[in-house]
Amino acid sequence: SGKQKLFSWIYPPFLVTILLTAAALTAFTSRETAKFFFELSSIELRDTAQMTANAIRPLLDSTETANETIGRVCNDLVQGTSLRLTVIDQNGRVIADTGTVPERMDFHLDREEVREAFSAGSGSAVRKSLSTGIDTTYEAIAFRDYSGQKTFVLRASMPFSIIGVRRRELALTIMLFGVCLATAVSILALFLARRLARPILRIHSGAREFSAGN
Numbered sequence: 001s002g003k004q005k006l007f008s009w010i011y012p013p014f015l016v017t018i019l020l021t022a023a024a025l026t027a028f029t030s031r032e033t034a035k036f037f038f039e040l041s042s043i044e045l046r047d048t049a050q051m052t053a054n055a056i057r058p059l060l061d062s063t064e065t066a067n068e069t070i071g072r073v074c075n076d077l078v079q080g081t082s083l084r085l086t087v088i089d090q091n092g093r094v095i096a097d098t099g100t101v102p103e104r105m106d107f108h109l110d111r112e113e114v115r116e117a118f119s120a121g122s123g124s125a126v127r128k129s130l131s132t133g134i135d136t137t138y139e140a141i142a143f144r145d146y147s148g149q150k151t152f153v154l155r156a157s158m159p160f161s162i163i164g165v166r167r168r169e170l171a172l173t174i175m176l177f178g179v180c181l182a183t184a185v186s187i188l189a190l191f192l193a194r195r196l197a198r199p200i201l202r203i204h205s206g207a208r209e210f211s212a213g214n
Contacts, residue, residue, distance in 0.1 A: 015189045019182055026178030030171050046139040049156035052077055053141055060152050071096035086155040100131050113140040117153045135160040
């Protein structure tokens with residue numbers, strides 16, 4: 001019938017336009033929210049590194065503190081968490097690490113976040129750890145002595161999978177919202193298309209009767 005033809009002419013492009021808009025909005029929101037969440041996680045990790053640095057600064061300022069003592073304090077600070085702490089001296093030597101034996105670790109001056117910390121005061125990176133083989137997020141801050149010289153870097157790290165899982169959960173939630181939104185919009189588009197079709201059909205019918213002389 002004419003009503004069905006008119007409806008099939010109005011509804012599909014109207015529906016496609018709205019669905020594409022909803023999909024684009026969902027994708028943009030998901031990307032920007034995931035980016036914000038990652039930046040927030042980095043800030044939290046950097047704050048953790050700063051708080052830890054404040055806690056162990058007296059040990060590093062003292063020339064009589066053994067590296068084993070620094071390592072023991074770092075282990076106590078991260079006990080029961082997924083965080084890993086590493087203390088690196090100005091020569092790149094690891095003097096304490098909560099994930100492995102420091103003596104087994106390479107010199108760290110070539111690590112991006114350590115290099116940035118010694119240069120600018122803080123640094124960050126996301127890469128695969130050479131000692132664990134796990135994709136890891138790093139935040140590093142530099143210690144300064146009383147003369148302002150950078151003497152040590154404290155690095156806090158956590159498996160990237162922890163952040164990745166949270167990002168995926170958030171992305172799935174936003175996608176689910178997008179699907180619900182698309183469904184609601186489809187129903188609304190169907191309703192609007194039918195409402196638009198009725199007056200157009202009445203006008204068309206009136207025009208035909210007028211042309212027929214009625």
